[in-house]
Amino acid sequence: MGFLELAGVRKEFPGGVVAVENFDLDARKGEFVSFLGPSGCGKTTTLRMIAGFEAPTAGTIRIDGREITRTPPNRRNVGMVFQSYALFPNMSVADNIAFGLKLRGMAADARRKRVGELLRLINLEGRGDRYPYQLSGGQQQRVALARALAIEPTVLLLDEPLSALDAKIRVALRQEIRQIQRQLGITTVYVTHDQEEALELSDRIVVMSEGRVEQVGTPFEVYNFPSTAFVASFVGTLNALPARVVDAASGRLSLAGQEVRTTSTISGGAGERVTVAIRPEAIGLEGVDPTVPVGAPNGANRLQATVDDVAFLGSVVRVRVRLAGDGAHRLDVDTFNNPNLAVPSAGAPVALHFAPEACLVLPGSALPATTDALEAAEAML
Amino acid sequence: MSSAEQAVPVTAPAPRPARPGSIWAWLGVLPFFIWTAMFMGLPALFLLVGSFTLADGGLGIDNYRDLTTGAILPAFVNSIQLSFITAVVGAVFGLLLASAAILGKLPRVFRSALMTFSGVASNFAGVPLALAFVFTLGNLGLVTKLLQDVFGFSLRGTGFSLYSMTGLAIVYLYFQFPLMVLVIAPSIEGLRREWREAAENLGATSFGYWRRVALPILTPSILGAGILLFGNAFGAQATAYQLSGGTIPLATLVITAQMQGDVLFNPGLGYAAAMGMVFVMGLSILAYSVLQRRAERWLRS
Amino acid sequence: MSGPAVGARAPEALGTIAASARPRRERSVGAWWAWLIFVVGALYFFVPLLATLEFSLRACAPPNQPCTAPDFSAYSNVLQGEEFYEKFGYSILVGLVTIVVSLLIIVPTAYWVRLRLPRLRPIVEFVTLLPFVIPPVVLVFGLIRVYSRPPLQFTATELSSTALLVCAYVVLSFPYMYRAVDAGLAAMDVRVLTEAAQSMGAGWARILWSVIFPNLRTAALSGAFLTLAIVIGEFTIGNFLAPWGFGPYLSLLGRDKIYEPAAVSLISFGLTWLAMIFIAVVGRGRGSRVQVAGAR
Numbered sequence: 020m021g022f023l024e025l026a027g028v029r030k031e032f033p034g035g036v037v038a039v040e041n042f043d044l045d046a047r048k049g050e051f052v053s054f055l056g057p058s059g060c061g062k063t064t065t066l067r068m069i070a071g072f073e074a075p076t077a078g079t080i081r082i083d084g085r086e087i088t089r090t091p092p093n094r095r096n097v098g099m100v101f102q103s104y105a106l107f108p109n110m111s112v113a114d115n116i117a118f119g120l121k122l123r124g125m126a127a128d129a130r131r132k133r134v135g136e137l138l139r140l141i142n143l144e145g146r147g148d149r150y151p152y153q154l155s156g157g158q159q160q161r162v163a164l165a166r167a168l169a170i171e172p173t174v175l176l177l178d179e180p181l182s183a184l185d186a187k188i189r190v191a192l193r194q195e196i197r198q199i200q201r202q203l204g205i206t207t208v209y210v211t212h213d214q215e216e217a218l219e220l221s222d223r224i225v226v227m228s229e230g231r232v233e234q235v236g237t238p239f240e241v242y243n244f245p246s247t248a249f250v251a252s253f254v255g256t257l258n259a260l261p262a263r264v265v266d267a268a269s270g271r272l273s274l275a276g277q278e279v280r281t282t283s284t285i286s287g288g289a290g291e292r293v294t295v296a297i298r299p300e301a302i303g304l305e306g307v308d309p310t311v312p313v314g315a316p317n318g319a320n321r322l323q324a325t326v327d328d329v330a331f332l333g334s335v336v337r338v339r340v341r342l343a344g345d346g347a348h349r350l351d352v353d354t355f356n357n358p359n360l361a362v363p364s365a366g367a368p369v370a371l372h373f374a375p376e377a378c379l380v381l382p383g384s385a386l387p388a389t390t391d392a393l394e395a396a397e398a399m400l
Numbered sequence: 401m402s403s404a405e406q407a408v409p410v411t412a413p414a415p416r417p418a419r420p421g422s423i424w425a426w427l428g429v430l431p432f433f434i435w436t437a438m439f440m441g442l443p444a445l446f447l448l449v450g451s452f453t454l455a456d457g458g459l460g461i462d463n464y465r466d467l468t469t470g471a472i473l474p475a476f477v478n479s480i481q482l483s484f485i486t487a488v489v490g491a492v493f494g495l496l497l498a499s500a501a502i503l504g505k506l507p508r509v510f511r512s513a514l515m516t517f518s519g520v521a522s523n524f525a526g527v528p529l530a531l532a533f534v535f536t537l538g539n540l541g542l543v544t545k546l547l548q549d550v551f552g553f554s555l556r557g558t559g560f561s562l563y564s565m566t567g568l569a570i571v572y573l574y575f576q577f578p579l580m581v582l583v584i585a586p587s588i589e590g591l592r593r594e595w596r597e598a599a600e601n602l603g604a605t606s607f608g609y610w611r612r613v614a615l616p617i618l619t620p621s622i623l624g625a626g627i628l629l630f631g632n633a634f635g636a637q638a639t640a641y642q643l644s645g646g647t648i649p650l651a652t653l654v655i656t657a658q659m660q661g662d663v664l665f666n667p668g669l670g671y672a673a674a675m676g677m678v679f680v681m682g683l684s685i686l687a688y689s690v691l692q693r694r695a696e697r698w699l700r701s
Numbered sequence: 702m703s704g705p706a707v708g709a710r711a712p713e714a715l716g717t718i719a720a721s722a723r724p725r726r727e728r729s730v731g732a733w734w735a736w737l738i739f740v741v742g743a744l745y746f747f748v749p750l751l752a753t754l755e756f757s758l759r760a761c762a763p764p765n766q767p768c769t770a771p772d773f774s775a776y777s778n779v780l781q782g783e784e785f786y787e788k789f790g791y792s793i794l795v796g797l798v799t800i801v802v803s804l805l806i807i808v809p810t811a812y813w814v815r816l817r818l819p820r821l822r823p824i825v826e827f828v829t830l831l832p833f834v835i836p837p838v839v840l841v842f843g844l845i846r847v848y849s850r851p852p853l854q855f856t857a858t859e860l861s862s863t864a865l866l867v868c869a870y871v872v873l874s875f876p877y878m879y880r881a882v883d884a885g886l887a888a889m890d891v892r893v894l895t896e897a898a899q900s901m902g903a904g905w906a907r908i909l910w911s912v913i914f915p916n917l918r919t920a921a922l923s924g925a926f927l928t929l930a931i932v933i934g935e936f937t938i939g940n941f942l943a944p945w946g947f948g949p950y951l952s953l954l955g956r957d958k959i960y961e962p963a964a965v966s967l968i969s970f971g972l973t974w975l976a977m978i979f980i981a982v983v984g985r986g987r988g989s990r991v992q993v994a995g996a997r
Contacts, residue, residue, distance in 0.1 A: 070597070070601060071600075071601075072597055072600075091600075092597070092600040092601055093600045093601070093602075093603045093604055093605060094603075095601075096603075097601065098601070099597070099598065099601040101594045101597070101598060103592070103594055105592065105594030105595055105597070105598040106598075107595060107598070107599075107613050107617070108617060108697075108698035108699070109613070109616045109617045109698055110616075118599070118602050118604075118612070119602030119603050122602060122603040122604055122608060123603060152697050152698070163598075166598075166602070167601075167602075170602060170603065
């Protein structure tokens with residue numbers, strides 16, 4: 020039995036909008052769980068139900084075996100960190116951190132000592148007298164974290180805590196959060212739409228879409244073995260290409276007139292339209308990356324293509340290629356940057372290698388909603 | 401007076417120093433300063449100098465000393481009393497009204513109706529307002545008559561008169577509390593939902609949230625708005641003039657009377673009284689700006 | 702991200718996201734205390750207006766007798782005479798001239814302060830606060846003392862006295878006009894627009910006229926209507942500089958007549974309200990709010 024347990028949780032807002040449907044989760048004590056998904060997927064609503072700001076329409080929430088589904092938020096002893104920090108602007112840093120302690124009737128001396136400890140924990144020693152508006156965003160969020168931790172919560176909830184910060188601070192604070200979480204061994208739920216954050220921080224990730232859980236698994240599982248098209252497209256980048264079934268039993272497909280072997284189970288007979296998805300980094304470029312052998316050993320797929328464009332993304336070099344054939348199939352290939360790369364020029368012919376296991380075959384030509392489309396949707400909101 | 405959220409610019413543009421020595425750069429703002437100097441600065445300066453000019457033509461502070469004698473001091477006391485009471489009552493009621501609309505979850509229509517009504521009512525001052533209250537609480541007024549005819553209650557019997565300080569206060573409240581609604585509404589809207597949630601999350605009850613978080617955050621705004629209301633009533637002239645015909649001694653009415661004829665028998669004394677008003681108004685606007693700045697820092701951070 | 706083939710959108714997904722984008726809190730019908738306060742406020746607001754309306758319809762009988770039916774003779778008396786139109790027209794004209802002058806002064810000032818002289822901003826803001834510090838009765842006191850004697854004897858003729866009145870009103874309008882215009886400028890990124898216009902070869906006059914003014918229409922309108930609302934009923938200054946204006950007329954009417962003042966009050970109230978609603982409609986969605994003119 021988990022420490023934090025959500026069973027069959029559902030949330031329907033007035034007007035019939037279902038924000039969360041049939042949500043189950045068992046989190047171990049000390050586990051770091053992320054809810055990952057695009058905005059509107061119900062991840063924040065689920066978190067708010069754990070905090071007690073929203074009441075579930077159905078289902079139960081337990082912490083350490085105690086049911087808290089209908090407990091008011093001020094009696095749950097759950098710590099929450101908000102996206103917008105939500106520090107009390109009229110109180111100093113120390114008073115913000117001490118707020119929950121004061122409400123619990125802790126004596127002034129003990130309070131001061133605890134605040135001191137927490138300030139040390141978040142590396143803001145000596146800044147207790149500052150006011151929130153005198154702090155940077157990253158500092159404010161650290162204070163918010165300390166404030167939530169001060170009450171020694173059973174569960175720590177973080178609602179997109181880094182999304183209002185600059186990229187560099189975001190990465191630094193990410194590591195700090197993880198380190199503090201490990202150090203305290205506190206059960207943590209972390210809501211984010213940033214797959215990088217979720218992959219780096221979590222013990223387990225719950226990928227959500229449109230109010231439903233798409234997949235629950237370790238970062239390794241979610242990234243390498245996406246169980247649905249949505250997960251495949253939302254976590255990491257993905258090449259999705261229309262293909263036709265050649266032989267379902269042996270997993271052979273035709274991609275732009277070239278044959279591709281896969282290990283996926285394919286439903287549907289020969290000639291059926293399917294989508295084949297391949298991670299950019301799962302593809303090797305023969306003649307470009309010296310570590311890729313010439314020919315196609317071990318039964319790897321080998322496709323002919325033409326280079327369209329080369330982009331340097333720092334540690335990764337992304338080569339955009341076009342498959343030989345009708346020229347309509349484009350894909351990205353990622354290679355780790357190193358000085359021995361023979362960077363091709365546009366128009367050069369290349370051969371692509373990828374293992375049959377790297378192919379995910381999805382039924383139909385209906386392509387999964389990509390991160391592109393999702394970002395466009397977010398931008399519209 | 402201006403609504404609160406516009407008192408200080410949101411973002412100052414990145415300062416780009418004007419090209420040194422460029423007279424052209426100053427030309428654009430020159431009309432503004434000349435205009436203000438001519439039609440505000442010069443008259444104010446005239447009054448200032450006049451207030452230090454004695455009846456015999458010499459200079460001195462005697463006029464200010466004389467403010468405490470005769471009719472002027474009681475008029476200032478009345479004005480300050482009236483302004484203070486209507487500011488406090490108006491601030492409390494306006495705060496309640498704004499909170500009711502915003503936090504009491506009244507339907508959206510009512511909220512925007514309140515804001516529009518407040519915009520109208522706070523501008524509905526002066527002669528028409530005085531008249532409207534004559535028709536309401538005057539001897540032939542609707543409410544006076546209804547109380548008499550329906551309840552047999554004589555408003556006059558209680559000693560109430562519209563033409564007294566109490567009556568004036570009731571009339572002033574008509575523009576005072578809507579002003580409060582307009583000025584305080586942005587601050588109440590500025591109370592973020594996350595603050596309440598964070599407080600609850602840390603164990604606070606609803607009362608605890610109000611006592612420890614919401615009210616302390618709102619305090620500078622409330623005080624600032626109250627001071628604004630005070631100044632608003634203090635500088636008002638037309639409403640009282642129309643209602644009392646100048647019989648209730650108020651600072652603005654003393655100055656009006658002095659302008660219509662030298663009732664103080666010393667022009668310098670009139671000027672000193674005018675400067676006294678400027679002093680009181682200046683103090684309140686200063687206090688308002690200080691409080692407003694603090695409130696904005698809090699509500700924006 | 703992926704091959705171009707994946708650019709396809711999932712419209713149904715977009716729909717769901719939009720629909721459930723922000724979880725809304727349950728809208729209750731409002732707390733009872735909220736309604737109580739609201740009703741008291743509404744009564745305070747409406748009873749004097751109703752009383753005025755009721756009074757304005759009593760013109761059929763001597764003051765103490767009730768009418769059997771609403772009587773509109775107070776309105777017809779007012780609206781059939783020439784005086785009302787004359788006074789009202791005069792005040793409107795004064796208001797319009799005030800608005801034009803105020804805009805001509807404030808727009809270049811606010812624009813210049815944003816673009817070229819940002820250091821001047823605190824000073825300009827302070828100066829626009831001055832009309833609050835110096836109450837109208839003190840202002841007119843000073844104005845009369847300065848401008849009613851040679852060489853600047855503005856009060857000598859009706860026309861010059863009106864000019865002085867406009868000058869005073871323009872000063873009174875500065876706080877509203879400056880804030881409205883400045884908010885409008887803040888919303889449109891003056892610097893970029895100016896530089897874009899300059900790069901296409903526009904001169905300063907053309908930039909102001911073709912780029913800045915048109916984009917400021919909404920902001921300027923809201924400042925303008927507020928100014929109009931202040932000027933039309935203004936009494937304190939008007940009574941001294943232009944006793945033939947609308948404010949003094951209404952004041953006198955209130956002393957001489959019984960029912961007509963009620964009718965005129967209501968008409969002027971209705972016009973103020975129209976102006977306010979206009980501001981609210983024009984300014985909607987721009988983050989601007991109905992401003993307050995302060996008491997008189």
